[in-house]
Amino acid sequence: MLAELQNVTLTYNLDSLFWQIGKDGVYTVGDTRRHIDDHILPTIDVPTIWNKSLPRKVNVFMWRLRLDRLPNRFNLPRRGLDIDSITCPVCNLMPETSSYYFFNYDLASSVWRAV
Ligand SMILES: [Zn+2]
Numbered sequence: 001m002l003a004e005l006q007n008v009t010l011t012y013n014l015d016s017l018f019w020q021i022g023k024d025g026v027y028t029v030g031d032t033r034r035h036i037d038d039h040i041l042p043t044i045d046v047p048t049i050w051n052k053s054l055p056r057k058v059n060v061f062m063w064r065l066r067l068d069r070l071p072n073r074f075n076l077p078r079r080g081l082d083i084d085s086i087t088c089p090v091c092n093l094m095p096e097t098s099s100y101y102f103f104n105y106d107l108a109s110s111v112w113r114a115v
Helices: 031-040 057-066 099-105 104-113
Strands: none
Touching: 099 104
């Protein structure tokens, strides 16, 4: 650390914020989103574009659903959590996956239709 600090030169100018990712050193949400899309999420072929008419938590939930990153019983063991069963706790017949709950489960389908 001392070796790194030897190359630092302090000046007597006023302190200022500089955002290296954005243009002109100014922070913008759009520049940050593009940086995340380009550098942090390289395996995703579709950029994260949020629907502004929906609450942020709904956007994040739908994004996690699309990527199959919801913490359901099928995904938890893949993240290193030890659980007794990966099957649906209601019917105990099918693995509790996101696609099961949101697209194949009769109870969830009836809720979606009601909404
Ligand atoms: Zn079930």
